[in-house]
Amino acid sequence: MRVIGLMSGTSCDAIDAAAADLGIEGDTVVLTPLGDIECAFPGGLRRELLAALPPSSTTMAAVCRLDTLLGQALAAAADRADRELCAGEAELVVSHGQTCYHWTEDGRVRGTLQLGQPAWITERTGRTVVSDLRPRDVAAGGQGAPLVSALDVLWLRGRPGAPVALNLGGIANITVAHGAHGPLAYDTGPANVLLDTAVRELTGGRADHDADGALAAAGTVCRPLLDRLLAEPYYARPAPKTTGRELFNAAYLRTALAGFGHLPAEDVLATLTELTARTVADAVRAAGGTEVIASGGGTRNPVLLARLALALDGVPVRVSDELGLPSGAKEAYAFALLGFLTALGLPGTVPACTGARHARVLGSVTPGRGGPPPRPWDVPAPVRLRVSRGAPRTGPSQDPQIGIGNAY
Ligand SMILES: Nc1ncnc2c1ncn2[C@@H]1O[C@H](COP(=O)(O)OP(=O)(O)OP(=O)(O)O)[C@@H](O)[C@H]1O
Ligand SMILES: [Mg+2]
Structure with a gap:
């Protein structure tokens, strides 16, 4: 499955977009990087964003405006990544959005807010979008971060x-x-x-x-x-x-x-x-x-x-x-992986890492023009990840018949 991951982190420096071909082989999830691009925030959006982030206070009007403008900027980045990295054949977009507030109290995370309305991404690209990946882990008692840990644990196994x-x-x-x-x-x-x-x-x-x-x-x-x-x-x-x-x-x-x-x-x-x-x-x-x-x-x-x-x-x-994983876009590749797992109905967290009670399937899904990608039934969770340097696979995205071990 050709998946685009979109990430804008705490630095608010740019939107990273990474494309990967993802598939399951036996007990392994195979990630073939297709490339990554950095997309500058348009106009004065970056300044506006930085001005609204802590320690500043803001208004609901500003929040609504940022949610919309970020969603549109993420949509432009997804569109560019689809054309430049996926030959227009991306099947899924995974958008982290922009963290605007991470509410912690006494070491516990009470809530986490990422802005960048995904409807704009689906409307512009026609693709199904997985977004809002952190809150489910928070609701399950976790920190909602670092979500990249799921990739790291699979990738570095062995x-x-x-x-x-x-x-x-x-x-x-x-x-x-x-x-x-x-x-x-x-x-x-x-x-x-x-x-x-x-x-x-x-x-x-x-x-x-x-x-x-x-x-x-x-x-x-x-x-x-x-x-x-x-x-x-x-x-x-x-x-x-x-x-x-x-x-x-x-x-x-x-x-x-x-x-x-x-x-x-x-x-x-x-x-x-x-x-x-x-x-x-x-x-x-x-x-x-x-x-x-x-x-x-x-x-x-x-x-x-x-x-x-x-x-x-x-x-x-x-x-x-x-x-094998480009250091400038590793987080964007990680979110591509997490959305791919969501599309397969598989959990994307390691409870020992985020502190959650259970591993959970992450995110909210905004269905694309043809509906969400068909979900194969009973794909067992992979136990390792291999970064492939070869040409991306062609043909069916993954084989639901492959028997693999249990996750985490
Ligand atoms: N040539 C450079 N020299 C020094 N610092 C650099 C250079 N290039 C990038 N940086 C630093 O890296 C930061 C951006 O890093 P990055 O995109 O990984 O952070 P981020 O967006 O906060 O991501 P995340 O929070 O998801 O990890 C810039 O704000 C800058 O401080
Ligand atoms: Mg960045």
Whole structure:
């Protein structure tokens, strides 16, 4: 089945669209990447979105407007991905939408809100859309995140030791696929969100990220500031746990910097980069991680990767591309997989990772022009995932007769 995954993460940098051919072979789900594209937010949408996110307050009118404009932007991205990556033959679109609020209280997630009305995607592309994947896991007692953990656990099965998948998005999250502490997944803390916020604040909005870590490379870590940041109680909380802009935002940064006078921008960036490296490395160590497979925009920051390698003290770091999944679009591929599982009526969560009571079939379905893709009956859940570099399969999407083992 040709599936398009759409993702816009905490950084609000762009919409990632990834296309994959997905099928079931025995006990394995086979994912053949067809390519991925990055689609800029149109006009002033990104500015409008950032202005509405925490710590700002907003209005229902603004929420309605964002839901509509994001839905239309996601529709344009899906349409482009269908034409450019799927030769117009995509069968399913899976849209994460834009997280606008992740409601946590005392370590529990009470609700999570992703905007980007899927009707616009179906109306423009004619395809069935699976959207709103997080709330079902929350309703089942989970954190609703990190949902990429389902892909990681299947994908890294059979790798020796305790492999750790790391995503350096706005927030950093890890999946410990197996080993003495796994499976386990959680947000370790900020990856790029505080770096981007600091750059915006310190350059008066002239820049929106520390390109190639140039500022951090020119600065010195300010130990007292790092100690203050590391005292954040979130880091000591037990997993499963998730976080976002509700905690790590511009107001948080201003409070942290209070009393440090005129710290040069370079030193602030060096310190925040070290904070990400330290908190990730501490999490990997606590989980007994034997290797780190990294993805996300943070892998394009050589200073962050170098500091992480130092903090990991010998635990090797490789990028997910080495294992076949493009690091810039891994989350979009993960959502393509989750929607595919939904189309088969299969659960898309690992309860040990999200903290849910049960694995659940995720999402809401907006039927396409010809109705949703026919659902084969009794496809047992796969137990592993193989990324294929070969040509995508042709012919029937998957064989419902194949007998495979149980999930998770
Ligand atoms: N060349 C670069 N140098 C430094 N940082 C970069 C570079 N390219 C990208 N980034 C960082 O990566 C961020 C985007 O990463 P990504 O798209 O993975 O995050 P995201 O959208 O928050 O995703 P998610 O929350 O789903 O993981 C940018 O905001 C920027 O901070
Ligand atoms: Mg992004």
